[in-house]
Every structure is written in structure tokens, then in C-alpha cells.
Amino acid sequence: MAIIAIVYLIAVNPLLCLITFIYTPLGMFFTFKINNKIGKIHADNVEIKADSLSIFEQFLSCIPIVKSFMIEKKALLNIQRTQQQLLKSNMKLAKFNSLLQVACGAINSFPRVLYLGFGALLVFNGEITLGLFVAMYDFLGYVIGPSTYLPFMIQKLNRCIASLNRVERLNELSLNSKKQIEEISGQPSVEAKNISFSYDGSKKILDNLSFTFKGNGLYIIKGDSGAGKTTLMDIIAGLYKPDSGKMLICNKDPALNDIGGLVSVIPQDVYIFRGSLAENIHFAKPDMPIEELVKIASSYPFLSFVEDLPEGFDTVVGDGNRAISGGQRQRIAFAQLLLKNSPIWIMDEPIAAIDDETRKLLISLIHSCAQDHLIIFCAHSNIDEKTASQIVCLGEKQNEYH
Template sequence: MSKENINTQKTSYLIKRFIPYFKPYKHILALDLFCATLTTLCDLVLPVIVRSLTNKAAYHLEQLTPRLILTIGTIYLALRIVDVIANYYMASVGHIMGARIETDMRKDLFEHLQQLSYSFYNNTKIGQLMARITSDLFDVTEFAHHCPEEYYIALVKITVAFCILGATNIWLTLLIFALIPVMIIFAMRYSLKMRTAFKKSRNQLGEINAQVEDSLLGVRVVKSFANEDLEAEKFRKGNEGFLDAKKEVYKYMAAFQSTTRFFDGLMYLVVVVAGAIFMMKGLITPGDFMAYLLYVVMLLATVRRIVEFTEQFQRGMTGIERFIEVMDEEVEIKDAADAIPVQKVKGNIRFDHVSFHYKDDDENVLTDLNFEIKEGENIALVGPSGAGKTTLCNLILRFYDITAGSIQVDGNDIRNVTTHSLRSQIGMVQQDVYLFSGTVYDNIEYGRPGATHEEIEKAARLAGADKFIEELPDGYNTYVGERGVKLSGGQKQRISIARVFLKNPPILILDEATSALDNESERLVQQSLEELTKGRTTLTIAHRLTTIKNATKIFVLTDDGIEESGNHEELLAKGGLYARLWM
């Protein structure tokens, strides 16, 4: 997913993957096609009526009575009423079916994205994913409704028209119908090119989304460096790239439509010239000729509609293809078939000969780690950047799977327990706090959805956040802005700590939770963290060693593994790497 794929997959494969989405709506689809049959039959009756009236007027005028005309008119009126009712169902319920399928696909796509691992997001632009989950699926509504309907109507009209016209004059019929496959073949030459162009256009739109998101989320950095012109130029290039992709789309669309118009004219020419010759030789009657003209008009409209639907068809195929590309991304972190949920975890953690490297890199980040953390211990991880401290913590949460050894929580290998139950027992406070767009209340409640107001206030009080929250304009109902931009770093951090207090997990991971704060904010947050760690197994990553000198045990992690371990005084006495870092 890091590089956008513009190679198209086989249409038959895409349709096969798409068809299961019709299953919940098969009764609606069946009724929709029944209504399509009714509207088609109504269209097919008119040429028969005109043919009958014309022949009677030409050869049996005495049979053309007012009663006959009134009867035929009444029948045709009844047919048109049926046509209107059937068409209303197709246009309303049929379209809603398409919208429901689009909704189902979007739900499946979002749920799948929630399951994908960190490594997927490390290599994928969020803007591209936004395009796939929104605009890419818009055309699926029209596709899901019109695809079976249009092809079914075309099949019925062409089949019935061929039978009726063939019974009238087989040679003229064969002459007309021989042009239809040629017309379709020429039109289809541009079909795959159109789909490739549509996919390029969608990819480029995703790139624009990614660039806009990047620029707007980093708008403070942009302004601080006075780089508005640089961002505008980056956007201009992306926008021009999108225009180039659209030009290619419209070039193939123009060739596509011009081809169909040429064959339209050719078929009319054949009917008029050949029909006139047949009529001159007495092989068809004037009524038959009129019926031919009406059927040809109807057939051309049907074929043109199918050919023009190809544009919509390819748009839908593009959306389905880009949907499938994400759905086919493997979920790396899966529960084992016999995985069990864990509850009431005590907090014993054991690393047994653990090694790990990232999927796209064969070099180990961690090699043969062996250590044990007992229930209630406060363990600190220190060491140079890049030694794997954050990676180690991510492995406990099973954000990645280890490549060798085992990690055990209370004696259970974490690969043998459900990830949901494992992560529900672990709380994490990170340096880069993420607050969701919403209120202070919403962001604290995220720690345990459905918590009472009293529980949320208690969590805020334990985190030392209650005082500043009460001073906000709307208290707990204050809107925090995108990513919490309306709050200071210390305020955001205390809300994230309140979130973990509400979750109340037995295991706690603190990943440089105070390193980005000023001294005063750090002091307040550190007090909150000290309260939070009481009675919990805690693993703290810290660059500021003053924050972890009271830890039960300190592990000094380097590229060679755990180089030193012990408490603060023991490590200072050794005079090794920790002592040098402390100094």
C-alpha cells in the first residue's frame, strides 16, 4: 500500500468478490428485476401497436374503428401506469439497495482497517485511506443498482426485439443485429483504458487528500517557518497531477462516445436504406417498416445506454477494486483459534528469549531478551535512542508479533490469549498525546465507554485534571479542538492520564510521558503519574532519569540488549552506562 497500484484486476474476479454483498438484498433485487421486466415489456408493446394500426390503415381501413382505437388506447394507458409504478420502485427502492450495499462495504472496510497492524499504517498515507473509504465507494451505489438492472433490460429487449423482427423479416433483422456486436467490440476497446485512467485519477485524488491533511494538521509548523508558499506549490503540483489524470479520463471517454455515435448513425442508415429497398420490393409492409424503425430506435437507445453505462461500470469497478485492495491486506495480529480471554490480570510479565525485527527489515531490533517483572513492580527502561525501548512496550501490547521466544503475562503466552482482553488489561500513556475531536468528557470516557459522570470526575480528580477542567468555559463539555489543539501540553497529558485512571488497568506503560512538557507541567503530571502507578505493574520509558530514580528496578537497554539492571543506587555504584547517563 505504500506505492499505489494502478494495475487493474480481471473484471470477472472483481464481480465475483462483489456479488456476496447482494445476498442480504436478494428479494429486493428480484423485485427490482421484475419491475425492470414490466417496464421493458411496456416499451416493447408500442412498436407492435403502431405496426398493427399502420397496416390496418394501409390495407384494412374499415377495421380501424373508434372502439378498436379506444380499446388499444386503454390497454396502452394501463401499461403506462404499470410502467410508472415499476419505474418508481426501481428509482427509489433500487437506489436505496445500492446505498445500503455501499454502506455495508464502508462498514466492512472501516472494521478491517481497525484490525490492521501498526506496520500497515507505517507504510500507508491516511489521505489515501480516506479516499478509499469515502469517494471511492460513492460510485458503488449507482453500480450496485444499475449494473444488474441495465444488463437485464438490455438482454430482454434485444432478445424479444430479435424474435419479433426476425418473424417479420429475418434478413433485415440479421443485417441490423450484425452491427451490434461490432459496435460493442469497438466501444469495449476503450473500456479497460478508461478503467486504468479512472484508477489513476482516484490515486491522484488520494494523494491530494494526503497532502492536504499533512499540510493542515501541520499548519502551525507551516506558519512558524513562513512556508505557506512552499505548501501552496506542493498542492499546485498535486492538483496539476490530478488535472492530467482527468484529462486522460476525458480523452478516452470522448473516443468511447464518438465510436458509439458513429455506429448509431450507421445502424439508422442501414434501416432506412435496406428497409426502403425491402419495402420497394414488397418484402415488408409500411407497418412492418414503421415497427422496424421504432424497434431500431429502442435498440439503439438500449445499446447506447449499455455502452454509456460502461463509463459508470468502470467507475464502479475502480471503486470495488480499490476497496478489495485494502480488504486483501493481511491482518497480521490475529487471535489463535483456541485463544482464551484473560481477566483479573495480576501483572506478572516475562520475556523469554525474545527477538524481534520489523517485517520489512531483517535486522533485529531486539535480540534474545530475558527478564521478568513481578506483580506491582515499577520497572524503568532507559538507554540511547533507537535501542528498542518503545518497541519492547509495543510487543507487550501485541501491536507487533515477536519473531522468536515468548512474552508471558501471568504465565500465559500473549499469543494464546485474545488481543482485546490483553489490551483491556494494559493502560498506556504516551509522549504524543492524541485527543479525539470532541469534549473533555468524551476524551476521558474513552478509557471506559459508558462510565458514569461521577466515575469520570473521579478519574479527572485522581489525574489532577479536575481543577483546570472546571476553569474551562464549559467545564467537562468544553470542545478540545482537532487533536486537542485548544489545550496545553500539560492539560492534554493529564486528560490522557485521567483516561487511564478510568480504565483502571493492572499493567501500566508510560512512554516518555513527561519529556515534552515544561518544568511546571512536568511536576504536575509527574504527581498524577505517581498516583496512577500505585498498586500497578508499571513499565516506564524515560530520558529524564530524575523521573525514574525511585523505580523498583532499572533496565539499561542498548543495541546489545539489557546491558545493566538494578535500582538507582546500585547502577550508580557500578559506574557503568547508567552512571554516565545520570552524570
């Protein structure tokens, strides 16, 4: 209709049509610029929103810790800071949205004003009839309508693109993990080359540590409490970069490369997200339907405790909901590890909180999985060291190998 209307208007009186729409391209240019800015602000806005939500969630799930250490003020300040950032970003977004409304209003009203002014002059001079003048005014609406709404549609599109980009980044993570596994040629390996690490720059937790774990098998990292086992696990997982020396996972530096697809971790303190148990195991393999994962997980004997929960895998756990024990958390972490099935497993005291019977079950599972995975098992004791491919001691006996 817009195209037909504009063709008709040109055919009836080209000069009147030109003057009427003289401002429209300029107005469209302004709205394009404003939309560009809105797109950028919106991209930042979704990031800030995500940050502020996760900080809030973290605060809620750590309320007992926050209370026991009396750090409410600090925690609230942290939340307040992100909320202020969010407010600032929302205000900026609102400002540019209002500006867009004004710009669109101008696209809507300028042509009408110009038409009424110049058209009336033509009628006065007898160049067009009053009837044609009124009829053409009606036609204007067909052209003005779309040119007013187009910028709003572009604005909505920009917002969708910003949100989609975020979703795409999450998808990329799961694609990356497949690519990473395809890329490793030969056996998986974990290599530490003279690594030293200190948290505060003075006390060395790891001092010139070297070892090479090559190929599938069970590799044990031993050491007294405070010897640096968890620190080493965090360096292997790429959470910390050593002060000197090199850590290589399948010949890649974990601090510089994304190795999420190659490595799975059971941390010393297993974290369970607020949500159902099914959702908690789903993030280990997000590309598989949740029902299928639950079916597989139901067959794990070490997850038999889930059957006793009122709603099985649909039981919601986490803050304010049903609490599950430390041992049960570790078992969920085992299920995540098995479902993700990456080539390298890192386990930081994975069976410390588990009863004797389940412990035996999990140890035999670890031994059988060590045939086709590189498993780094970190513990004070409680695993048969004779079956280990290699043992590394930390602390006073560092660099003592077996």
C-alpha cells in the same frame, strides 16, 4: 422489452435484424475495453486524491512550523506536485470518459443508419412494406436504448468498485487486528537481537542492542536526551528497520508484518486530528459506535478537562479550531490506548507534559494495567523503577540491565 423487441425483429425479417445489429457486439467490446481502463485509472485516482488531501491537511495543521522555519516554498511545491499528479490523473479519466461517450454514441447511431439504409432498400425492392419499415424503426429503440446505457452503468459500477476496495482495505485493518491478537500464542513478547541503527549510515544511534521483554509487566527504557529512545520505539513499532540484527514482536518482524493490532503507541509528540474529540478517540476503536466510546471515555478521571469544554466531546480541535494543550493531548492518547486495549503498549515520555496530580493518577493506572499488558515505558525519570520488570539503558550505559 429489449428481448421482446429483438425476438419480434428476428421473426419479421432476420436478415434486416442481423445487418442492423452487426456492429453492436463490436461496439460493446470497445466499450468493455474502455471501461476496463477507466476502472484502473479510477483506482489510481482515488489513491492520488487521498494522498493529496492528506498532504494538504498536513500542511494546514503545520502552518506554525512551516512559517517559523520559512519553508512555505518547499511545502507549497509539495502540494503543487500532488495537485499536478491529480490533474494528470483527472485529465486521463476525462479523456477515457469522452472516448466512452463516443463509443456509446456509435452503438446508438450505427444500427439506426444501417437499418435506414438496408431497410429502405428492402422497401424499394418490395420485400417489406413501408408501414412495417416505420413500425420496426420504432421497435429499434427498445434494443438500442439498453445497449447504449449499459456501458455507462458498467463505468459507474467500476468507479464504485474502486472506491469500495479502498473502504474494504480500511475494514481489513480492523479485522487484521482481531486476527493478530487471536494468533499470538502464550505471552506477548518484544525481543531485540543485536540491533544496530543509524539514520545517516555513519553515526550509530543504537549499537548491537539486545534485550528480551517476555510476558506482561512494566519495562522501562532509560537514557539521556538523544540517546535513541524514540528511535528504538519507532523500530519496535515497525516504522524503521534496523541496519543489522532483528526486532521481534510476538516472534514477528514488525517491519515486515502488520502488527497494528498487537501494539498501541503514545508517541512523544501526540498528534490530534482535525475534528471533534469524540472522532479523535473513535479511530482507536472504529468498530464500536462513537456514542458508546464517548460514554466509556467520560468515565476516565484523567479526561475530566473535557467536561469544562463548551461542547464536551463534540468540541472540534485542530487547526483553526480550539487548541488543546500538550498535556491534554497526552491524556487523549491515553484514552485511545485504553480503548484500543492491545496486548503491547509503547509509551514515549507519555506523562512529560502532565500536571503532578494527573501524573500520579496515570502512573497508578499504568501499574495496574501492567498486570495484563506488556508496557514499554520510555522516560528520563518520573516513574518508580522499583516496580519495573526490567530496565534497559540506552546511550553510554547501553546494555546495562537491571
